[in-house]
Amino acid sequence: MSEINSNNKNYITAHQCATILIGSMVSLGMINLPADVVKNANQDGWIAAILGIAYPVYLVIMASFMAKTYPEKNILHLSKMCFGKVIGNILNLIFISFFILAETTVAAGLSNVLKIYITPFLESKKILIVMFMVPAFIAYKGLVNLARVNEVIFYITLPIFLIPIGAIKEGTILNLMPVFDTPAIDILKATKNTFFAYTGAEILFLIYPFVKEKDKIKSAGLKASVITAFLYLWITFITIYYLGIDIVPKFLWPVITVSESVMIPIINSFRYVAMVLNSILIFRTLANNYYAVAFSVKEMVNKWKIENIILVLYVVFFIISLFYGNPVIRRSFINKIMPIYVPLNLLYITVISICIFFKKGDKNVQKK
Numbered sequence: 383m384s385e386i387n388s389n390n391k392n393y394i395t396a397h398q399c400a401t402i403l404i405g406s407m408v409s410l411g412m413i414n415l416p417a418d419v420v421k422n423a424n425q426d427g428w429i430a431a432i433l434g435i436a437y438p439v440y441l442v443i444m445a446s447f448m449a450k451t452y453p454e455k456n457i458l459h460l461s462k463m464c465f466g467k468v469i470g471n472i473l474n475l476i477f478i479s480f481f482i483l484a485e486t487t488v489a490a491g492l493s494n495v496l497k498i499y500i501t502p503f504l505e506s507k508k509i510l511i512v513m514f515m516v517p518a519f520i521a522y523k524g525l526v527n528l529a530r531v532n533e534v535i536f537y538i539t540l541p542i543f544l545i546p547i548g549a550i551k552e553g554t555i556l557n558l559m560p561v562f563d564t565p566a567i568d569i570l571k572a573t574k575n576t577f578f579a580y581t582g583a584e585i586l587f588l589i590y591p592f593v594k595e596k597d598k599i600k601s602a603g604l605k606a607s608v609i610t611a612f613l614y615l616w617i618t619f620i621t622i623y624y625l626g627i628d629i630v631p632k633f634l635w636p637v638i639t640v641s642e643s644v645m646i647p648i649i650n651s652f653r654y655v656a657m658v659l660n661s662i663l664i665f666r667t668l669a670n671n672y673y674a675v676a677f678s679v680k681e682m683v684n685k686w687k688i689e690n691i692i693l694v695l696y697v698v699f700f701i702i703s704l705f706y707g708n709p710v711i712r713r714s715f716i717n718k719i720m721p722i723y724v725p726l727n728l729l730y731i732t733v734i735s736i737c738i739f740f741k742k743g744d745k746n747v748q749k750k
Contacts, residue, residue, distance in 0.1 A: 396598035398529035399589065402670060403606035405532040406582030407438065408613060409667035410491045413637040413660065414713070415579045415614060416621035420630050423572035425557065426564040427627070431618040433569070434576030435611040437724070438583035442603030444735050449590040449599050451738050457587035457731070458681050464737035471682060473730055478678045480584060480723055485671035485699055487716055489513055490706035492664045495635065498709075499657050510703050514696050517668040521676050522692045525592055528673050535666045542659045543613055546620040546637075548644035553624035578720045579614060582667065583607070584727060585674050634709050672699070 394402075419427030452460060457477070462470030493509040501509060520531055583603070590599055621636050624643060630636045641656035672695065679691050706712040 392524060392526050393592050393594045394525060394529040394589070396593055396595045396602040398533055399586070399593045399599065400602040400606040400609075401532040401536045402529055402589065403438075403583050403586060403603060404536060404609055405663075405666040406585050406670045407580055407606070407610045408663060409579075409582065410488045410495075410664050411579035411581075412614065412617055412663075413495075413635040415576065416618045416625075416636050417631050417633065418575040418579075419572040419618060420622065420627045421572065421575065422568045423564050424568075424627050425559065425622060426562060426569060427572060427622055428558075428615055428619045429562075429564075430569050430572035430576055431614045432611055433573040434580045434614065435607050436573075437577055437580045438607040438610065439604065440728070441583045441586065441731065442600060442607060444731050445586040445590055445603065446600035447735055448587070448738065449593070449596050453596050454591050456589075456591050456681070457734060458678060460734050460738060461730075464734050464741075474678070474682065476726065477584075477730055478675060480581075480727060481671045481674040481678070482699070482702070483719065483723065484581060485517075485668060485675065486702040487706060487712065488664060488667055488671070489699065490703045490712055491709070492661065492668075493703070494709045494712065495638075495657070496661070499638070500654065507704065510700050513665075513668070514672075514699055516665055517672040518692050518696050520669040521673040522688065525589060525673065525677075528669060531669060532666055535662055539659055539663050542656065542663065543616060545644055545656055545659075546617065546624070546640050549620055549624040549640050552643050553620070554626075555623065557623050557626040558619070574721065575717075576614070577724045578716055580610065581720070581724070582670070585670055587731065588674055588677055634713075 415431060416427060419430040423430045448455075448457065448460060455463070458474050461474050461477075464470065465473060489510060490506075493506045493513060496509055497504065497506060520528055583606070586599075586603060590596075593599055593602075617637055621630060621640050624640050625633075625636060633639050638656065638660075644656075672692075675695055676688065676691050679695070680686065680688055683691075706715060
């Protein structure tokens with residue numbers, strides 16, 4: 383284990399592990415998820431939002447198996463054990479690049495949202511410079527502090543998901559009719575579009591060695607997946623209910639539009655309150671991804687000081703985030719790259735799981 387978590391006190395509870403997983407999954411993808419699913423599933427888009435849970439559930443099952451078989455070795459170590467140092471490190475770099483992609487696309491997306499809705503007077507460069515400071519600091523403080531941040535934010539931001547309740551009196555149930563009218567093949571196509579929203583559970587393969595209750599990793603992961611699926615179901619359901627399938631695709635971020643339906647006399651525009659709470663959610667995700675990359679780099683290049691890694695990553699993340707451009711270009715890029723990354727992650731994780739399964743069998747034979 384690297385110096386970033388070398389102290390024996392740097393262990394987290396299963397509950398904290400669950401909040402980290404939720405914090406990694408529930409992010410910017412949430413605010414445009416309804417638009418992604420109605421393209422194929424129409425008024426049954428909420429069904430696709432539920433089915434997307436299959437992705438994190440599979441990851442949790444594989445991670446719990448690895449944790450049970452090799453409780454002190456994360457996936458980076460297991461990769462080198464299965465494929466050798468050279469090939470293992472190459473595959474690890476591809477795996478790490480996923481977190482870099484997640485970090486920079488989310489950061490670029492948040493800067494776009496802030497620039498349009500809250501700080502139109504600031505350039506994207508200035509927003510990004512400030513934006514990466516908080517995640518960098520949290521990642522530098524290590525996993526225990528990251529877990530505490532995720533735990534606190536999980537509870538203080540729960541009201542975000544109550545905000546759309548105000549849209550119930552303005553929408554109509556007819557927008558959800560007829561139910562189950564969409565062909566199964568189209569619902570499956572829509573489910574594929576939910577994978578970006580459900581990505582993030584991959585961080586479990588890095589942190590499970592630091593979870594105190596190894597026997598609770600699976601239950602914690604499944605709980606996080608179910609909570610995430612429920613939140614996505616609710617957001618997708620209420621957005622379609624309020625806007626209808628013809629209007630939802632016309633908005634870049636339809637969930638923000640739904641939040642504007644809330645009218646509170648003492649608040650001029652509730653949209654800003656919703657945006658602040660959403661930003662807190664997304665900063666949590668940025669901190670998680672930042673930590674995942676910093677930890678992985680430290681694991682691969684142990685001679686580097688964590689301070690230097692954090693600083694270098696700050697510059698790298700900032701530069702990459704500038705290349706995504708406007709929201710339309712960014713989303714187009716994500717729609718092209720995620721269908722590649724998700725199968726790669728699944729293949730990488732599955733092959734390693736199969737490898738250690740047979741290695742475990744060899745060990746049992748030798749013991750006999």
